[in-house]
Amino acid sequence: MLAGGLSSFARLALLGLCAAACLGVSFASRAAAEPVPFLVPTRTVYPGQDISKGRLEIRHFRASYGATLRAVKQRHQVEGKVAAKTLVPMRPILLKNVREPYIVQSGTRAKLIFSKGNLTITTLVTALQSGSVGDLIRVRNVDSGKRLVARVRPDGVLEVERP
Numbered sequence: 001m002l003a004g005g006l007s008s009f010a011r012l013a014l015l016g017l018c019a020a021a022c023l024g025v026s027f028a029s030r031a032a033a034e035p036v037p038f039l040v041p042t043r044t045v046y047p048g049q050d051i052s053k054g055r056l057e058i059r060h061f062r063a064s065y066g067a068t069l070r071a072v073k074q075r076h077q078v079e080g081k082v083a084a085k086t087l088v089p090m091r092p093i094l095l096k097n098v099r100e101p102y103i104v105q106s107g108t109r110a111k112l113i114f115s116k117g118n119l120t121i122t123t124l125v126t127a128l129q130s131g132s133v134g135d136l137i138r139v140r141n142v143d144s145g146k147r148l149v150a151r152v153r154p155d156g157v158l159e160v161e162r163p
Contacts, residue, residue, distance in 0.1 A: 034062075035060035035061060035062055036060065036061060036062070036063050036068050036073070037058045037059070037060050037073060038058070038059060038060075038061055038063070038071050038072065038073055038092035038093070039056050039057075039058060039071075039072045039073060039074065039075060039077070039078065039092070039093055040056065040057060040058075040059045040089070040090050040091060040092055040093065041055050041056060041087045041088070041089055041090075041091075041093065042055050042056065042057055042089060042090075043055055043089050044086065044087065044088065044089055045083045045086070045087040046083060046086055047082075047083050047084060047085055047086060048082055048083065049082060049083050050081075050082055050101075051078045051081055051082060051083060051087070051093075051098060056075065056078070059090065059092075061092060063092075067092075070094050070095055070096070071092040071093065071094055071095065072092070072093040072094070072095060072098070077095070077098075078093065078098050080100075080101070081098045081099060081100060081101070082098070082099060082100075082101045083097060083098060083099075084096070084097050084098055084099040085097040099132065100132035100133060101132065102130040102131060102132055103131065103132060103133055103152050103153075103154070103156050104127045104130060104131050104137065104152050104156060104158065105127065105130050106127050106128060106129050106130045107126065107127065108126070108127055109124050109125065109126055109127075109142065110124070110125055110126075110127055110139070110156060110157070110158050111123075111124065111125075111156075111157050111158065112124070112125040112139060112141075112148070112150055112157075112158045112159075112160060113157055113158070113159055113160070114159075114160040115159075123141060123142070123143065124141075124142045124143075125139040125140060125141055125142060125148070125150070125158065126139065126140045126142060127139055127158075128140055128147070131152040132152065133152055133153065133154050134151065134152065135151070135152050136149055136150070136151055137149070137150060137152060137158070139158060148160055
């Protein structure tokens, strides 16, 4: 025992509780936390597969505030999207594990447009990366072999970002 009747361990614990109280951290038990609704798949969804409405249901979990920010809670958050990673049945879907479907697939040919003022150049390129609408992807010009960076448009046409 140290002076003041508290051991060094007790003083450290008391100091930690005081610091937590100053920062607004709560040590409430998880049992007291209210269950939060999360969207879960009813069966395994593999990367690239469409997340269809028939495969989803709402389940309630006790979770921290941080987990509620990172997980899908409503169907509209995944409408029209595909799995970026394997989604396990009856587990909450994390936002980082879903993505927009690819418009341009790696290895496929696509039309590339370069526009500046009245000048428009159109050519064929091979996509070196897959990409969704708005993504910047690397492509290779079929004729010259030169590599470029292009932005994917909704119609599947690519626009030159950097010559």
